[in-house]
Amino acid sequence: MAGDVDRSFLDWPFFEPQHRDLAARLEAWCAANLPVPHDDVDAACRTLVAMLGAGGWLRHTGASEGERLDVRTLCLIRETLARHDALADFAFAMQGLGMGAVSLFGTDAQRAWLDRTRSGAAIAAFALTEPASGSDVAATSTMAEKVAGGWRLNGTKTYISNGGIADIHVIFARTGEAPGARGLSAFLMPADVPGLTVTERIEVMAPHPLATLQLTDAQLPDAALIGRAGDGFKLAMSVLDVFRSTVGAAALGLARRALQEALARSAARRIQGEPLAALQMVQGHLADMALKVDAAALLVYRAAWTKDQGTARISREAAMAKLYATEAAQEVIDMAVQLHGGDGVRHGVKVEELYREIRALRIYEGASDVQRVVIARSVLGG
CATH class of the missing domain: 1.20.140.10 (Butyryl-CoA Dehydrogenase, subunit A, domain 3)
Known part of the structure; x- marks a missing residue:
């Protein structure tokens, strides 16, 4: 890397000694491990998630029971990773964003997935965007219909980061408790659920794993609901x-x-x-x-x-x-x-x-x- 980077900002009163220690350790780790080859983006992301997990950095992407996410730590890690390798930042960030709803609002059973995403054993995705609802989350049209013992989901999600390589998804769908944003809910959906398919891999100017996901009568148990029905918008905004x-x-x-x-x-x-x-x-x-x-x-x-x-x-x-x-x-x-x-x-x-x-x-x-x-x-x- 050209020249030395300015680290004087670490002396600002926003930070505590543990943040300065983390920044120094991460800088050394990045210098030794990044960048990785980007020729195969899917493979690179899998490699990066495994490396970040083995290095202990992914443990910061989810909070243990009774703890809060430390946002200064998340920001320091993302800034440092992005400076060395933007794809490493992407791999780190999606483990946190993808499982953010579970970290903040999940049940004990749902939080078991955090052990896998924080160790690098599983890749996470956050499935909110749809073809006709990007910034306008209230226009979400994916439907989750209540059926005996669970939910049946139908709809399309697009521009989903880690789409095609994720092991676990948080899916937002309309459950109809009220009009607009007040009628959405969040669900935890493993990649192997029948009815969940990848219909398109999306090529973008800075290559990242992105995909369109199709839900066709995808069945989930009641235990897949994150938080309460109708709280999906609140969950998404909190994340x-x-x-x-x-x-x-x-x-x-x-x-x-x-x-x-x-x-x-x-x-x-x-x-x-x-x-x-x-x-x-x-x-x-x-x-x-x-x-x-x-x-x-x-x-x-x-x-x-x-x-x-x-x-x-x-x-x-x-x-x-x-x-x-x-x-x-x-x-x-x-x-x-x-x-x-x-x-x-x-x-x-x-x-x-x-x-x-x-x-x-x-x-x-x-x-x-x-x-x-x-x-x-x-x-x-x-």
Whole structure:
């Protein structure tokens, strides 16, 4: 990796000694183990989940009974992994998001799956999005019909991360207790349930395992219901309230790496006999990049710290963190590409990879304009 990364933010009062110790240990682990080859993305994700489990990092993706998820730890891990290997961040994040509803609201029997996902023995997926309901969760049309001894599910889920390789899914479906968002429920569905099929593997600009899932008379027992019937929207928002800040942290990791690469390029590249960094305009760009990185870090770790203090909901703080960090990272990475000149768009150069990786973060787990709505409603008192 080019140059040394700035770790002075770890001295901020948001962090405690255990966070600084974790960051140092993870940095050493990443340096020794990442990146992994991405030629076969499915195989790479399976390898990464196994490695992260063996390293003990996945134990942070789910809380033990009576404990809370430590959001600062989740953010530090995602930032560090993303800076080294975006696919490693993806593999880590999905173990947490995929089983977030179980970690927060699951029964003892459902939580047994956490032993497998936290060890790396099973891969998790969070199946919320549908072809006609992305940001508008209340428009979910997948149906769960109550039948003797359980539920029968029919519908389509799409853009499901880890789709096609997951062992366990949390599926959101309409159970009809009330109109709109109040009539949804969450279910725990193993991959081998008859009626659950992968109908499409989705290719995207930064390769990740994504798929469309079809549910056709898929039968689940009563014990598969997570929480109470009709609480699905509340469960989903509670999970996103925890993990939305971590998306900002992943963007922050990508932005830090871009700044790192830009600093190394500006020092090494010479123009008219002087380093590129000697040009005042380049210095101005580097200053703007550093400013955006620090501002993003402050928002991300403020949100994480606030949640860790026991605040029930941090919708405003998490929305600000995700919105600013992802948008700022896009700008930082774009400038890093610009400072690399032609090499910036050359396949195999790190900033080109970062440019492809950052774009989706402004869409998933609440698109940027959705975050603006959340923030606006908060400041308007809604």
